[in-house]
Amino acid sequence: MAKKSIQSVEPMVADLVNGWLRTYGLNYKLEQETLNTEIDKALNEYASKSGGSGGNRPDAKILLQDKHTDYWPILIEYKGYKDKLVKLDSEGQVANRKSKNEPNFSNINSYAVNGSVHYANALLHYTSYTDVISIGITGYKNESGDLETEIGVYYVSKDNFGIGQRIDTYTDLSFLKPNNFDGFIEKVRDLELTQEEIDRLKEQREKEIDASLTKLNNDIYQNEKGLGENDRVYLVAAAIIATLGVAGRVKPLDKDDLHSSTEVGNRDGDIIVRKVRSFIKEKNLPEEKQALIIRTLQNTLMTENINKPINGESQLKRVFSKIVDDLGIYYKIGLNTDFTGKLFNEMYSWLGFTQDKLNDVVLTPSYVSSLLVKLARVDKDSYVWDFATGSAGLLVAAMNEMLNDAKDKIKSPDELYKKEAAIKANQLLGLEILSSVYMLAILNMIMMGDGSSNIINEDSLNQFNGNYGFGKKDEKFPATAFILNPPYSAKGNGMIFVERALSMMDRGYASIIIQSSAGTGKAAGINKSILKQNTLLASIKMPIDLFIGKSSVQTHIYVFRVGEAHENDFTVKFIDFTKDGYTRSNRKKASNNLRDTDHAKERYQELVDLVKYGKKKMHFISSDYYYEGHIDINKGNDWNQSAPIDTIPTLQDFKKTVSDYLVWEVSNILKSESKEGVSQGK
Incomplete structure (x- = not known):
């Protein structure tokens, strides 16, 4: 006899849950109904780009607003079989990707939560919404013939890299009722990934970002003629800003909004500029900064050749479409990394810089940025500045550290919300003189949502007076932490920036990474001047291949306590960190050129602890690589000492x-x- 097939009870599940939504008084939309144009277009677009067919259609969808006026899309997927709620991978994450990072459509189509999380990623990729609630519900009939349901409620966000986090156990959806929703959102905001989960997911996403940026730059370089390196940077910056959107207020620019028209005022460049203007105005950026951004981007976006239609499509629309399709989800969900630093390094990889110039434009790896931030003892109350900010990678790392510290220590959601806004608006300041790189810094901090207020396009040595750049121009920026990777071609290998910044600080700490010759004589005069008001706490020798493929100079990190003159009897910690636990390579087609082969993450934390607490924290780092000694304040060339070798x-x-x-x-x-x-x- 043929085995009797089990009939799906999905219609019964849908009837039950839709009934709940009606009783809650929610304005929900069913599968074929429109929630809003932005969301519906994103669901359709994501299907075609992910290899599916027939569009993405959640069984029910709702758009709710919390007390902070933030909008939350709610996407609900029904199934009608037992054990079809969710499929997880070996790490306990929603298993929507195969081992080679391809979509696992079998899981997406078969399991309720997996389908709903897939829909949420469509919104992260193509809309302005960065926080989505995914709900999967399946049902079956028990032995008595009664309907049993299982509910999975997940938070899908840029903060968890689009992977999704289970929120809690629920037996109905009453947490969506108006009087319960704010409490539910507070619970969502309290969700945390473990550091191990964050590191794993971030590493995965960063590999994807690198691959996508390489693909995009290759495509533009080979197929889009007439675009210089600055043009490519500005095009990517403009496309990202235009497609970020502001939920409920500024609709992200869609590819279909560009018509390749030749009508004056309605060319593709005109349309993108208008959208960028709307976005930065909604973000309340200072008027001067808005004008500078528009003026800079217009130089590329408004040129005749890029707007001229060929076979009905302008080059601008074609490049815009490539940017959105290749990068869309990554600049929405990879926002705690130096996204534009990666963009900068990739876009400028085609240029034949001289070695000095190359050294000046190389950006700091994210794990080194994090190290500098920790060495400068940055916390939620720090005021952090960088006098050669580049793409703002160091400030991104500082902001992450400050926000994480705030989240750890502030338990009131309302107070945390205020503190996060204050950190982004008032507690970060960066200076960058190169206009193309400055635009990347602005973009980075806008994507961080939004720390761009005090990113200033000025010469930090000759123009900057120590005050806020916008809004509070007559008020001194009360810096308590200085972080820096300077241009090594500047005076003293860049130590001139350190002298300038520390002279404008009253207290706090500083950590800088710089060419090693700065500590052996190249900056002796500047170093002696610095020691008159500041204490050298540590000198750290970094791996020679730290910037492999970009620069070949030996570097040191110097750590200072600000506002206290150095004395010869003060102890300085000299640490040889050339064995940092990472193995690096420079293979262009390699999937991973940075591998943790000997407790690298633990070694980096130990390094921070050694500088702060001394050799009692030593474990992975050998005593042969740690030395406590002294420098002569009248020399300035004895900063790179190593442990003496016993020759007897x-x-x-x-x-x-x-x-x-x-x-x-x-x-x-x-x-x-x-x-x-x-x-x-x-």
Whole structure:
């Protein structure tokens, strides 16, 4: 006899849950109904780009607003079989990707939660919404014939890289009722990934970002003629800003909004500029900064060739479409990394810089940025500045540290919300003189949502007066932490920036990464000046291949306490960190050029602890690589010391030498006898 198939009870599940939504008074939309144009277009677009067919249609969808006026899309997927709620991978994450990072459509189509999380990623990729609630519900009939339901409620966000986090156990959806929703959102905001989960997911996403940026830059370089490196940077910046949107207020620019028209005022460049203007105005950026951004981007977006239609499509629309399709989800969900630093390095990889110029434009790896931030003892109350900010990678790392510290220490959601806004608006300041790189810094901090207020396009040595750049121009920026990776071609390998910044600070800490020759004589005069008001706490020798493929200079990190003159009797910690636990390579087609082969993450944390607490924290780092010594404040060229080597032989050394000699002597005797035996055998 043929095995009797189990009939799906999905219609019963849908009827039950839709009934709940009606009783809650929610304005929900069913599968074929429109929630809003932005969301519906994103669901359709994501299907075609992910290889599916027939569009993405959640069984029910709702758009709710919390007390902070933030909008939350709610996407609900129904199934009608037992054990079809969710499929997880070995790490306990929603299993929507195969081992080679391809979509797992079998899981997406078969399991309720997996389908709903897939829909949420469509919104992260193509809309302004960065926080989505995904709900999967499945049902079955029990032995008594009654309907049993299982509910999975997940938070899908840029903060969890679009992977999704289970929120809690629920037996109905009453948490969506108006009087319950704010409490539910507070619970969502309290969700945290473990550091191990964050590191794993971030590493995965960063590999994807690198691959996508390389693909995009190759495509533009080979197929889009007439676009210089700055044009490529500005096009990507404009496309990202235009497609970020502001939920409920500024609709992200869609590819279909560009018509390749030749009508004056309605060309593709005009449309993108208008959208960028709307976005930065809604973000309340200072008027001067808005004007600067528009003026900079217009130089590329409004040129005739890029707007001229060929076969009905302008080059601008074609490039815009490539940017959105290749990068859309990554600049929505990879926002705690230096996204534009990666963009900068990739876009400028085609240029034939001289070595000095190359050293000046190389950006700091994210794990080194995080190290500098920790060495400068940044916390939620710090005021952090960078006098050669580049793409703002160091400030991104500082902002992450400050926000994480705030989340750890502030338990009131309302107070945390205010503190996060204050950190982004008032507690970060960066200076960048190169206009193209400055635009990347602005973009980075806008994507961080939004720390761009005090990113200033000025010469930090000759123009900057120490005050806020916008809004509070007459008020001094009360810096308590200085972080820096300077242009090494500047005076003293860049130590001139350190002298300038520390002279404008009253207290706090500073950490800088710089070419090693700055500590052995190249900046002796500047170093002596710095020590008159500041204390050198530590000198750290970094791996020679730290910037492999970008620069080949040996670097050191110097850590200072600000506002206290150095004395010769003060102890300085000299640490050789050339064995940092990472193995690096420079293979262009390699999937991973940075591998943790010897407790690298633990070593980096230990380094921070050694600088702060001393050798009692030593574990992975050998005592041969740690030395506490002194410098002479009148020299300025003795900052790169290493542990002295004991050259007096011990009894054990003598015994080993004799032993090695006897082994060698016996080996020679045996070889001689063996040769004589062979000769006699002939």
